Amino acid sequence: MKKILGLIILLGIIALTGCANTNKTDSLTFDKEEPINVVATTTMITDLVNNIGGEHVQVTGLMGPGVDPHTYKPAASDVYTLDEADMIVYNGLHLEAQFIEMFEQFSKRGIPTTVIAEGIPENQYLKVGGEGSSEFDPHIWFSVENWINASRHVTDELKRYDPDHAAEYEENAQAYIKQLVNLSEYIKDRIKEVPEESRYLVTAHDAFQYFGREFNFEVVGLQGVNTQTEAGTGDISGLAEFMVNQKIRAVFVESSVSSRNIEALIEAVNSRGQTLENAGELYSDALGDKEQDADTYIKMYKANIDTIVDALK
Incomplete structure (x- = not known):
């Protein structure tokens, strides 16, 4: 009952903030002098967007170091932070289970929403509970190849929403992907030490x-x-x-x-x-x-x- 009541309160806050901030897609152009205000959920995603966006983004992470996204419950301050976003980026696959209805509401109101999992081919998802299950493992970042795909996805979304800086996003992405390839080689080399x-x-x-x-x-x-x-x-x-x-x-x-x-x-x-x-x-x-x-x-x-x-x- 407490969980339902909390969700009602949060959705009520969304409705109230929506009165002052409606349908952002009607004017989906960013101030060229100001960084894009991106709100990310997990620390991994915050780092990813910072690497791709560089000086053209200002990333606010909702969750800090050591925070478990499975159990994290949004506070009223998170709702206001999301409401001020030019763009929201989250993992998907029910990792941020407490946020799902909120993200849907913000997306309907026209705030651009990027789901990291959508940048990864579905045949690369690991199923939970066997082949007949419809549930997927959300810990996609522990595949470096997945994270390379996620980097490309975030790059494409930033280029789409901010085409004036597309070349810089692409340059940042190529540099970051090179680092990820080097990371994969480092992991493989170290694992050789283990029988x-x-x-x-x-x-x-x-x-x-x-x-x-x-x-x-x-x-x-x-x-x-x-x-x-x-x-x-x-x-x-x-x-x-x-x-x-x-x-x-x-x-x-x-x-x-x-x-x-x-x-x-x-x-x-x-x-x-x-x-x-x-x-x-x-x-x-x-x-x-x-x-x-x-x-x-x-x-x-x-x-x-x-x-x-x-x-x-």
Whole structure:
């Protein structure tokens, strides 16, 4: 009931703000002297838009370092921030589940909306729950190839909405994509240090399947793809048995997910006579901050792969 009431209040705010800011597509031209006001949801998307847009965008990220987008609930201040946007960019595939109706309302009012997932071929989505399922894994950024496609998609959208700076967006995109290609090579080179039989990645929730497919790792998450689901004692016991059978001795916590279940898993494995260690923290649903040197997508991915390889090699 509280969830429904909160949504009604937020949609009411949208309706009120809409009185002063209606149908932006009627005059979809940006002030040439001012950067485009882009509102992005996750830290990964904020970084992506900054790289492509450069000096011609002013990006406001709704979620900061370490924030879990699965459970993030929009506040009234987020609604006002979105209402002031020239353009909204979000992940899609139900990652930002609490925002879906809001995004639909803003799109109907004419605020240009870019969905990152729409820039990635659907046959590249990973399904959740088997082939018959209609649910897709939203953690698309852990495929570098997906992120290259996402970069092209954002570039095309910025060029469409701001054609006067199209050449600069394209130049920025080419430079960024080159960095992403180099990142992919870095990941492949580091993974060579890990014996094939040791390429198991066990984490707090199932966020790394795209990484596993692209770089040939078997990935196991204690929770499902959505952190709103809880791992039960049966899940912990079953995974503990699997880890003992496969002689897996390292598990990873995540910066945006509670470590409680991982601690229970470590205890369960150790009680079966095998030593299991917390091998370090990975960034999953959000970037880190500047102090952690993980405040960009590329830095985040390098930090993750270094942590994984150093623990498993």
